[in-house]
Amino acid sequence: MKLSTRGDYATRVLLELSLGEGPTALSVHDLAARTGISAKYLEQIMMPLRAAQLVRSHRGVNGGYELARHPDDVTVGEVIRVMDGPLAPSPCASRTAHVPCPAYRCPTETGCVLRGLWLDVRDAISDVLDRTTFADLAERQRTAKRPEVYAI
Amino acid sequence: MKLSTRGDYATRVLLELSLGEGPTALSVHDLAARTGISAKYLEQIMMPLRAAQLVRSHRGVNGGYELARHPDDVTVGEVIRVMDGPLAPSPCASRTAHVPCPAYRCPTETGCVLRGLWLDVRDAISDVLDRTTFADLAERQRTAKRPEVYAI
DNA sequence: CATAATTCCTACTTAATTGATAGGTGTTTA
DNA sequence: TAAACACCTATCAATTAAGTAGGAATTATG
Secondary structure, rough: OOOHHHHHHHHHHHHHHOOOOOOOOHHHHHHHHHHHOOOHHHHHHHHHHOOOOOOOEEEEOOEEEEEOOHHOEEEHHHHHHHHHHHOOOOOHHOOOOOOOOOOOOOOOOOOOOHHHHHHHHHHHHHHHOOEEEEEHHHHHHHHHHHHHHHOO | OOOOOOHHHHHHHHHHHHOOOOOOOOOOHHHHHHOOOOOOHHHHHHHHHHHOOOOOEOOOOOEEEEEEHHHHHHHHHHHHHHOOOOOOOOHOOOOOOOOOOOOOOOOOOOOOHHHHHHHHHHHHHHHHHHOHHHHHHHHHHHHHHHHHHHHH
16 A cells, blocks of 8 residues: 655655745756755656646746645645556545456456445545645644744 | 555455355365466465464365454454555554654654655554454455345 | 375566656746 | 756666466375
8 A cells, every 4th residue: 555756756746835825936956955856756756747737837947836726725635646546445446547347356246345345445545635735734834843933 | 555466365365264154274276266366376375374374274185274363353454464564655654564764755754744644544544454354344245145135 | 005185385487667867858037 | 148947758777566387295085
């Protein structure tokens, strides 16, 4: 049930883009520096995010990437799906990209007990990831930093 | 967040072993026929299950595998962990096999917002898989078959 | 005792995926 | 016009996934 680095990194980058007030474009170079991800690898991660219209890009000097929508309108679930595919542990248990059980892997088909279980798992994951927006994460990041401020 | 065929197959086999009344040993050959899994591949899947003492084996004629414990004492979560490792999407969010974030992947370390999110995901998955026993699944399988009986 | 059925063990293979790196082209602003 | 950028495609090494193959050890049974 592992997350790939692509999904992980994409989440970090979008969180980084959600931290500023209003949409400010950040270059791959800057994003790489802030997140510790290789710039060349990050370049590739940004492409599907742009294709999915989660971010907008501007070329040339002072170009970069910015969120295409407000952080409270982008969920982690969306990002993970773009980078890693459906949340469901099995294709037969995906709601956004359902694939019927081929007979050789799911002989009982109708009433497959395991499909029901994997659906429960999918829904449990979705309950967390589709309800968590980048505005939520940004807010948590800010409050998590409070102690340092108080420590003055 | 995909399940491997190993985890999937192991779950099917243990469900099959949970369906009979009392512990009856089934050979790999039989299990393969009932589940549609290659016998040679299934052989390899049984080994870690035995090492984890989830099943017991008997060699020779009339040998085979049986559950080592009562079906209501074996959870799907246990099986998936044996076959696929921790349930958590990130090693830093595992409760059973925690690995601290290395600095290069998690620069903020303390107060890493994403770790909190992955922990929520892990707990959501665990809520389903660690609460579902093979007795539950066997019961569901039996009741799922009822309609056919009623249809006489 | 012989034999067939079985687990057990190790090695191998093939294909896909992961996690990058490399090198260049097109675009924009100062 | 030059630097800073996004954009694009290819390549690569390592790992994992998914399975195959072949045989050794064990055991019940005729």
